[in-house]
Amino acid sequence: MYRAKKFLLSIAGAFVICSMVVITLSCMKKKQDEELSLFIERFRQENKIPGLAVGILKDGKVLLAKGFGLRDLKQKKKVTADTIFPIGSCTKAFTATSLGILVDQKKLNWDDPIVKYLPNFGMYDDYVTKHVTIRDALLHRTGLARYENLWGVALDCGKPATRYEIVKRIKYLG
Numbered sequence: 001m002y003r004a005k006k007f008l009l010s011i012a013g014a015f016v017i018c019s020m021v022v023i024t025l026s027c028m029k030k031k032q033d034e035e036l037s038l039f040i041e042r043f044r045q046e047n048k049i050p051g052l053a054v055g056i057l058k059d060g061k062v063l064l065a066k067g068f069g070l071r072d073l074k075q076k077k078k079v080t081a082d083t084i085f086p087i088g089s090c091t092k093a094f095t096a097t098s099l100g101i102l103v104d105q106k107k108l109n110w111d112d113p114i115v116k117y118l119p120n121f122g123m124y125d126d127y128v129t130k131h132v133t134i135r136d137a138l139l140h141r142t143g144l145a146r147y148e149n150l151w152g153v154a155l156d157c158g159k160p161a162t163r164y165e166i167v168k169r170i171k172y173l174g
Helices: 002-024 030-046 090-104 126-131 134-138 147-153 163-172
Strands: 051-058 061-072
Touching: 030 051, 030 061, 090 134
Parallel strands: none
Antiparallel strands: 051 061
């Protein structure tokens, strides 16, 4: 349990760093990139975070994509900009924020049915499929049992399934 809390604190720390970076970086130059990298590395070491990756995008352009520390302590493998981290429940905040931005832009509504945007989405019950909303999904009131079962749905013969396949298979979670 202690290890899980430490891991979540590490993830939270990385999220805080990313948030601070996004807020403070509107015009990044090479010197600022170096200073930022030093700041992140110092923060990582002071907080004993084994490794993290930072990506900053503005207006569709990548301003920074860099890894810090190690992704595998035993084998001394470094984190890169392409390292994939299991971030668990942090995805809920990212998803809700992204959807909130789309709501503000009037591109979707919280109470729109999911099938309006994902026609291949389906639940075991056809009525639920047609009526379950974005708000329902965010509030975990869709009727799906536990979302961690999605890991099994996300694999196709041991390799990652496509997003299309994952959405198509959600109806089989029980």
